[in-house]
Amino acid sequence: MPRQTVKVCIRTRPTANFASEAIQIDVAKSTVLINTAHKKAMEAHHPDVGMNNSESLYGFNFHQVLHNASQDTVYETMTRDVVQTVVDGTNGTVMTYGQTGSGKTFTMIGDTRNFAHRGIAPRAITHIFNTISERPEIDFKISCVYYEIYNEKVYDLLDDLSNSETRTDFQIAEEKSGRGVHVRGLNECDIPSEQDALNFLYSGELARTTSQHKLNRKSNRSHSIFTIYIQQRARSGVSERIIASKLNLVDLAGSERLKKTIDGDIDDTTKKESMYINQSLTYLEQCVVALSKKGGGGYVPYRQTKLTNVLKDSIGGNCNTLMFANMWGEEAHLEETISTLRLAARMMRVQNDTQKVESFDDAMMVKKLTKEVKELKQELLMHDAMVERSGIVYDDYTPEQKLELREKIEKFMAAEIGSDEEYDAVSLSSVRQMREILNQFKRITLEKDVHIKRAVTAAANGSMTRGMDMTGAEAKGEGGTPSFGDAKDAVGDVVEGDGFGLGMAGGDLRPSQLDGSPSRNPISRGSPGKSFERDRDLSFEAQDKGAATMTATRSEFKGEVPEDKEEAFALYKRTKGRGENQQMLSLKAEVKSLKSKSKALTVECNDYKGEIDRIGGKIASKKEKRLSQMQPGGYSDDIDVVDEEEFELMKQQREAKKGYKAGMSELMDLKDKIRNMQNDIDDRKYELLQEFDHWHGIALGTVIDDGGGAGKLDEETGEVMDDAEMFEKMELERIRAENPDSIAFFQAQKTRRANQTQNSLTIRQMGKNKRSVGV
Ligand SMILES: Nc1ncnc2c1ncn2[C@@H]1O[C@H](COP(=O)(O)OP(=O)(O)OP(=O)(O)O)[C@@H](O)[C@H]1O
DSSP states (O other): OOEEEOEEEEEEOOOTTBOTTTEEEETTTTEEEEEOTTOTTOOOOOTTSSSSOOSSEEEEEOSEEESSOOHHHHIIIIIHHHHHHHHTTOOEEEEEEEBTTSSHHHHHTBOTTOSTTBOHHHHHHHHHHHHHHTOTTEEEEEEEEEEEEETTEEEETTSOGGGGGGOOOOEEEEETTTTEEEEETOOOEEOOSHHHHHHHHHHHHHTSOEEEETTEEEEEOSEEEEEEEEEEEESSSSTTEEEEEEEEEEEOOOBOOHHHHOOSOOOHHHHHHHHHHHHHHHHHHHHHHHHHSTTOOSOOOGGGSHHHHHTTTTTTSBOEEEEEEEEOOBGGGHHHHHHHHHHHHHHTTOEEEOOOEEEEOHHHHHHHHHHHHHHHHHHHHHHHHHTTOOSOOOSOOOHHHHHHHHHHHHHHHHSOTTOHHHHHHOOOOOHHHHHHHHHHHHHHHHHHHHHHHHHHHHHHTTOHHHHHOOOHHHHHTOOOOOOOOOGGGOSSOOOSSSSOTTOOOOGGGSOOTTSOOOOOOTTTTTOTTHHHHHHHHHHHHHHHHOHHHHHHHHHHHTTSOOSSHHHHHHHHHHTTTHHHHHHHHHHHHHHHHHHHHHHHHHHHHHHHHHHHHHHHHHHHHHHHHHHHHSOTTTSOTTOOOOOHHHHHHHHHHHHHHHHHHHHHHHHHHHHHHHHHHHHHHHHHHHHHHHHHHHHHHHHHTSSOOOTTTSSEEOTTTOOEEOHHHHHHHHHHHHHHHHOGGGHHHHHHHHHHHHHHHSHHHHHHHHHHHHHHHHO
């Protein structure tokens, strides 16, 4: 298994007060020297870290030291390689570590308003999507989760924070293969495009718990982890092989000393936050110390905190890890700088595995093998045709084929030895057929045995007559046909238990999107008018039904458009939007009648199913009875003999199955039709609402009526644009001309701004406050 150590890169925060007397940085040699001779108050240190450390001299050597480096350099120097290995199928982690205010979040997220100063996370997203677009032969599935560990609890940053009542502390789980360490139950969002990924990143970043203190205006009070999952499989060839990898982007909370960060009185929340941050970082250090010991193998206290638990993969696990140790090179922070560099130096000794995680898609595998079998059978049939062999069975023998073969064997046995009849009776064609012939011979022999024994017993009892009076079926010895009356063979959906689960839920049982449940989509949440749309949706039906109430309300309008949207909407549906509304209502009526047809069909199918089961039961009991009549040892359990009556039952059951199949197929078509019509209704509903909004806005004077022609025509889409849209288009053109790569960033930035300014910010804040109070 390939092993390598964690890579460590030091990044300094630019400052005008750099302590150049105390700190010497050699970028070329990747070293940092610290001389604290003039600082008597320096605490004792551990001589085992760094090189040639004496009482006042500390020396460290790292994989890379970046001093006053740009964001671009930070990404290109070492981060790009880690992200590339993730796209190539190996797990990767990039984390930022350091004291509060040293630039961890700047390194990881960067400036959200400035493209050139964007951080590692947005760059990694662009990198991933660019690489994917260059590999059309591979089918990629990208998703992400984003969470924070705040006061030793895990919170989902992509959850709907407006629903803070249901916010939970999530649990950490570990899959030995596959996902590795992960948090159970988080919203895992599919990310189809770069811009979606950026939207998730910035939306989650807005939800992080922050506060202001002396050293940082916006200090993060939690550890955050943004994980991008990548699943890839070839579009052709061995497409059942799946490679899964993940990129963890970890922005740790900064270590801090309360007396340095807080002026005056310290409130309980800050004290508690600080205590949890420092505690988890201490355990992180303990894990790193344990892992860095020569030989390893000792106890690593991963389980002590949530942070070390979720980082288990990244430090000492299966991962290609890069740590940025951020330092703030001012004299006032020398002590913190030394402790950051110490941990960073230890981290360089931590060994990780870097192995691809592969799995197989069972469904794909079955599909592939089935295809192979089918092709081989076709091959055999072709071969048979070429050598003029016909009637060869390559599938399992059906009951009818078994019966036919048995009749041939009986003919063969009845024929005179050496006669033409004997010769013509059976011709050998395949191994499968020979095996079936042997089976039938065995059955015939056993049956004869049983009859002889019976006859002998009857003779001994003096009842020869009975012994010789075999039924036609017995004498004929029909059989060899396994029961296919088993309910398990039934066609269609059979649910566990006694019931039959194909039925359609009644209208009121259908999971409804109008049930008022909050949206789980973080991007759509917080959009203006959302809750109103839901209310309006709810009122749709009610208003249609409650025409009397509406008529009463109408008299109050006196020809004016009411300000209240509910009332205005009712008016709109009776006036301007009447045509659309009528169409929608008639569609609804049609859906209703299709639903009752579907219910009737369901009943019909259930009847068929009942019939299939009933006949199946009869066949089973006949079989049981027959077996119980057999002499012990005269018959084996797995051998079935079918008499005429049973054969008749089988035929009836087959007819019932046919009816059931046909009914099911019609039912499925009907369900599809209902689903499509339902979608159509939803679309019409949406359009009606849009048009109503516009109409209402114009009536109230909040929207200017441009008569549909006042805007400018977009030549690309042929649509009329309003001023805001025209402005946005111009801005996009400008950005595209300046830097085509920045379009997605620009769009995500806009979404972020919208999220921030609209009510989502208040909602998030509410969530955060709740968290502070609740924990
Ligand atoms: N390399 C840099 N270039 C420009 N500004 C920087 C740099 N590093 C940090 N800053 C600025 O320093 C301030 C603090 O940085 P940041 O918030 O990233 O620190 P942090 O280590 O994440 O702090 P905390 O642990 O308190 O959250 C921010 O205003 C940030 O813009």
